[in-house]
Amino acid sequence: MPIALFALTAGAFGIGTTEFVIMGLLLQVSTDFHVSLPAAGLLISGYALGVAVGAPVLTLATRRMARKTVLLALMAIFTLGNIACALAPSYEALMAARVITSLAHGTFFGVGAVVATGLVAPERRASAIAIMFTGLTAATILGVPAGAWLGLHFGWRSAFWAVAVIGVVAFVVLALFVPRDAKIGAPATALRDELAVLARPQLWLGLAITVLGFAGLFVVFTYIQPLLTRVTGLSDAAVSPVLLLFGGGLAIGNLLGGKLADRALVPALLGTLAAMAVVLGAMDLVIRMPVPTMVFIVLLGIASFATVAPLQLRVLEKAAGAGQNLASSLNIAAFNLGNALGAWVGGMVIERGPGLEALGRAAALLTLAGLGVALWSRALDRRGASPQGVAVNA
Secondary structure, rough: OOOHHHHHHHHHHHHHHHHHHHHHHHHHHHHHHOOHHHHHHHHHHHHHHHHHHHHHHHHHHHHOOOOHHHHHHHHHHHHHHHHHHHHOOOHHHHHOOOOOOOOHHHHHHHHHHHHHHHHHHHHHHHHHHHHHHHHHHHHHHHHHHHHHHHHHHHHHHHHHHHHHHHHHHHHHHHHHHOOHHHHHHHOOHHHHHHHHHHHHHHHHHHHHHHHHHHHHHHHHOOOOOHHHHHOOOOOHHHHHHHHHHHHHHHHHHHHHHHHHHHHHHHHHHHHHHHHHHHHHHHHHHOOHHHHHHHHHHHHEEEEEEEHHHHHHHHHHHHOEEEOOOHHHHHHHHHHHHHHHHHHHHHHHHHOOOOHHHHHHHHHHHHHHHHHHHHHHHHHHHHHHOOOOOOOOOO
């Protein structure tokens, strides 16, 4: 694989760390700003909604710029946003800083995924996407546990200062190794041609699969710190090692999903979503027992990130042509809408429903809904028709 691909991975690591690090800091932030746990969880929803808005808007606004320039500008926004998070004097200021930071996220991964697929042979596109998204895996393996440890020992603000430093390093790596190559330069397409992809019903079904399928993970993962400490009975110090286990599962699942999608995309998509629903549904059976909970955490990491490459490649496949940048960014937005939906559903289950222990059931239902949409999309593929009866391009 070309070294430029690993430069994209470095950028993904920085952005993934800032997205997920708050999950290991919810209790500290909640206490510091005197807000409820579900309110602290909205810091994840706010970030995710910022990604959903920023991804298509910034992608269209930067469509005529060289992709390397876009990636560097986004990494600069990311770094400044994390500095603002570290300095936030109030809950509202932290929310605003999180939203500003999130604007870089969707377009970075959307443009980065297109660049990654342009760096390799066509038969290795899913693996290239998986390698770039390994940055998210590494963020979970290293960045999130390290952030939780920093928050425990030095306060939650120290985690955001550390992420800002990661942003500076990622900026330098991208500047050095991503080439200004015509092969991965931005095509001079008209806005009308970019937007034409939005008329494809199968694209919207692909985005719906991503939102619903991935939401299940964040019903549980958003509240992983209180789950582990208040239900499983682990100590605060044990949260970081458990997050390391989750990250190890992500590493396995991410690469596995890429390889499966390269072999057979639709079976990989259906199989990984089904596996994720099964794992989430089993949470209620094990969450009060420490050792089975550790096994569950690893399996959740494997199952959840095995879906990433199939979900992203499915959308890229349905958006071949001038609108691929926009479609790719929209799918990153869809991932984050799933994050926001999952965090909100989890908050409702905690605040107005049966509580923390029931999160697995709600999560499994959301992922099963995503699987249902995927089965509908496959049926339309086989009939060669969209929901409106119009032929769909593969």
